[in-house]
Amino acid sequence: MNFPTDTSKERLKKLDDKKPPSLPIAMGLTDRAGPLPKTHVLERGELSNPASEVLPGFPTTLAGKTQTGSIEAVSTSTGRRLALARWIASPDNPLTARVIVNRIWQQHFGRGIVGTASDFGVRGERPTHPELLDWLAIRFVEDGWSLKRMHKLMLMSETYQQSSQDSKDPENRLLGRMNRLRLEGEAVRDTLLAIGGRLNATAGGPGVVLPDLTAASGGSRPVAVSPDPRDHVRSSVYLFSRRNLRNPFLEAFDLPDSNLSCSRRERSTTAPQALALLNANEATTAAKALAERLMTEAKTEEERIEKAYRIVLGRFPTETEQKRAAAFLSDSQLNELCRALLNLNEFVYVD
Secondary structure, three states: OOOOOOOHHHHHHHHHHOOOOOOOOOOOOOOOOOOOOOEEEEHHHOOOOEEEEEOOOOOOOOOOHHHOOOOOOEOOEOOHHHHHHHHHOOOOOHHHHHHHHHHHHHHHHOOOOOOOOOOOOOOOOOOOOHHHHHHHHHHHHHOOOOHHHHHHHHHOOOOOOOOOOOOOOOOOOOOOOOOOEEOOHHHHHHHHHHHOOOOEOOOOOOOEOOHHHHHOOOOOOOOOOOOOHHHHHEOHHHEOOEOOEOOHHHHHOOOOOOOOOOOOOOOOOOHHHHHHHHHOHHHHHHHHHHHHHHHHHOOOHHHHHHHHHHHHHOOOOOHHHHHHHHHHHOOOOHHHHHHHHHOOHHHHEEO
16 A cells, blocks of 8 residues: 655645635634533642543623523533523623613713723722613613614704713713714724715725735734725725734824734823824825815805805804915915815814
8 A cells, every 4th residue: 555655734735735725714613513521610729630520601690580590502502602602692681782882872972881991890999970870771771782773863862962072071971962982093094085076985895904004013914905996995894904013194093902902992182183184195195086076066156155164164254264275275276275275173073
């Protein structure tokens, strides 16, 4: 009998070379076949001194009435992870729904009803409006755990639609006004693409690697730039992300550290943010694209000024702003006016 002379590693290498280059790779977990190894309490923490066996189950203080029994196995697995998932997302487990609606509230209002979004325990903050939190959690479950419906409920509430004018409650714990929030860096980038009509709304597909990302890679492993230029103007949710590879534009707008868990994004006001909106390629390109759009869609200078305000700020210019913009255009180009509008607080802040 003849056996192959090449080693196992060499044979695997040959098989790897035959794989299609575009074959997607997915990482996943599956239940192992056969019985799982037993778990024991270790006397004095020593692996060589196993004591009583520990069976799978739920913490008795958290299990609830419906989860006190044993975990039933299903035909294809032990059933442990399925039982855990059902327990976490059970209507009888109010904690999951409360945590989710608190995160959504934090996203829209800047601060959650519970200020410590990742800590609902004894060391976390007490909810400022416990009845509201419970009502939202119940409504969330009754609506079939629909995130879309919960977003709509909050955004259409009178609380969200309040003015952000100052009041006698500096921290706004009584929700007497709307918190003034700056957009996240990804939203700023997407808006810059959208106002010039450049945003590629294609959904799905692999992550997009921008040329600027490769230039900023430094000592990290190189990544290939996405070859199709149309991919470079896709929504920021599709941008390629790596823990040690930072996007320079998003970095200025408080991009979280990918090496750490981030329960709440910080919102700062710094000079690099103003410099990015003045000089970054994303801002200058957006200003030129908007100017070209205005030249196409508006016939007169007055119409272009009015349309520029409506696109960038979502409102009509005042009489004073109209006159100032006209005077500015007597000495400057239209794209410079567009760039000036992009640097107004109204553009990056939700009032």
